[in-house]
Amino acid sequence: MAASHVWVSELQALVEGDELALPSSQLYIEESKTWAAQRNLNPKVLVRPKSVERLSQVLAYLNDSSLDFAVRSGGVGSSSAKDVLISLAAFNGFEFDSHTETITVGAGQTWGEADQKLEKDGPGYAALSARCTFVGVGGSTIAGGISWASSEFGLASDPQNLLDAQVVTNDGRVLWASKEPELLWAIRGGGGGFAGRFTHTLRVHKYTSSIYTGSIIFPNDSLAELAKAVSDFTRRTRDPKMAMHVFCLDLAHAALTGQNPAAGIMIVVYDANGEAHGRSDEGFGWALGVKGAVDKTRTMTFAKANRQQDNLRVAMGMTNSWMSGATIPNLDEEIIFRSWKWFNELLAKDPRQSAGAFVLIEVMQTPAFSSISSRQDTAWPHTANRHILQLGTGSFPGSPESDALSLKALAEAPFEISPTHTKADYIPNFINSFNDIEAIFGENYPLLKEIKKKYDPHGRLGGHFA
CATH class of the missing domain: 3.30.43.10 (Uridine Diphospho-n-acetylenolpyruvylglucosamine Reductase, domain 2)
Structure with missing residues (x-):
């Protein structure tokens, strides 16, 4: 060569x-x-x-x-x-500063690596790290950055959490983005198309080491009871220390990721108040009481809580896959039913989709998306919506028909599932060809285009604003 x-x-x-x-x-x-x-x-x-x-x-x-x-x-x-x-994998440095309560972390490492280093050097602290250890620090931080702790402290890309980034511009200059504030603003939620970032300075927060978390698995025939219970929980609970994921399980996808193949429903609960609260009526006692529930919850540290979905990493590169992160204002029973209907109808239409299709409803508390004072504080203007409807489609390579269906089904799904959905209602990661970038970034879009033109005039770094 x-x-x-x-x-x-x-x-x-x-x-x-x-x-x-x-x-x-x-x-x-x-x-x-x-x-x-x-x-x-x-x-x-x-x-x-x-x-x-x-x-x-x-x-x-x-x-x-x-x-x-x-x-x-x-x-x-x-x-x-x-x-x-x-x-950027060689940029894996890490430094914890107890006086400023910050970490300076290389953008080439995964959140699992960063969490491990923080546990060692800064016990009692947590970063706004991703909920899967194999997610990269660099990419996730600039695309919003959602964490189990986001309902308490906001997104990783928010100004109170992403304090600075050391970058290399396309013309070879090396600088801290705070020296050119419009660049730092663009990085906070605008993605990586402005400069090459190799170091981030991030706020860390004092945090408990006794988190009640884990999965609870239910048979499919519990859907009606569980949908009502989940909906009731989201209406009455405003505790920022609590969050939950609701998954649709499928036989083939479970086998692909090394789990016991068992169709059904799974929720992952998260309660930073501890196990006693988590098992109580104020916590997730209602879920443990659903008929057929299989309890796999326990107490663990923040870093271990982020390792719970590590089995998913084996799927990396195996399928042609697409993902989407729509936001929804509330979560009622009908949204859950429509989500499951969409999933089941997709698999009935194309069984190959069992390798990549999923439904993941992320139950958040309001502060996760409202911890900034203005929609102009960061590149992504945030949303008044509260929860995330994360959907996936995909199949093993080799079928153009399945690929076309994957993209079409993913584009249409949020509108089918959530009656109030608009083209603006997406988080700034998992952006696809069908997304309306201008709608997602709203009033900030024109300035982001200007900044992109300034730092990458020929669009060499790609991104959303080329």
Whole structure:
């Protein structure tokens, strides 16, 4: 390859020998994976700089070239390119400051790695880390950043939590984004299309180490009883220490992710008040009392709570998959019934969808999306809605018909399930080709376009505003 592509030799001259990997290497295989198989463009080379200077040189070189390139942090965002993929995995530094209650964390590591380091260096603190350990710090933080603790402290990208980011601009400059406030503003929820970020400074919060959490599994015939109980819970509960996920389980998807194949319903409960409260009537005692409930809850630390869905990582790169994060104002029984109807009808129409289709209703408390004072405080203007309707579609590669159905079904689903849904009602991750970017970012969209043009005039870093 080096002989047939002059630019490979030119790139190699900018980095150390082990910082450029070809498709035959294990490093390339591991760090070029995408969550969605169809998003993997099989880059010709992977570049993994270990220093800011070399990252700067590589970005400046690529910006002045005609090569297709992308920047990847953790990987679940499915960043890829036809020519060059830059991996930030070597930027895995971590520093906890007890005086300022902050962490300075490299953007190339996963939240599982960052959580582990914080448990060691800053026991008694928690970051607004993702609820799956394999999610990257860099990508999730700038796309909202939802955490189990968001109902108490807001989103990871909110100004009180994302304090600063060290970036490399396309022309090779290295700076802290706070020196150019419009850039920092754009990064807070606007995604990664403005500059290459390699370090974040984040607020951490004093937090309990005794969280009542885990899954409760129900048979399918409990749906009516459970739907009413979940709806009642969301109406009466405003405790920011409590949250819940409601899943639709399917035989094939469970088997794919290494779980016992058992169709049914699962909720994951979360109560930072502790186990006694969690099992009480004020907590999740109502769920434990549903007929057929299988209790798999217990007390654990915040970092361990984030590891509960680690089995899902085995699905990375296995299916052509699409995901969407719609927001909904409230959660009543009918929304739950319509969600399950959508899921079952999709699988009946195309059984191949059992490999990728899912329903996940994320029950949040109001402060999660309302912890900023103005819609102009961050790039994403937040929402008055309270909960998230996360949906997935997909199948194993090889069927264009299934792929077309995946995208069509995902685009139509929120409108079928939630009567009040509009094209603006999405969180800023999982954005797809059918989404209306201007509607999602609302009144902030024109300024984001201007900032994009300033920092990436030729749209080389991609993103939503090219």
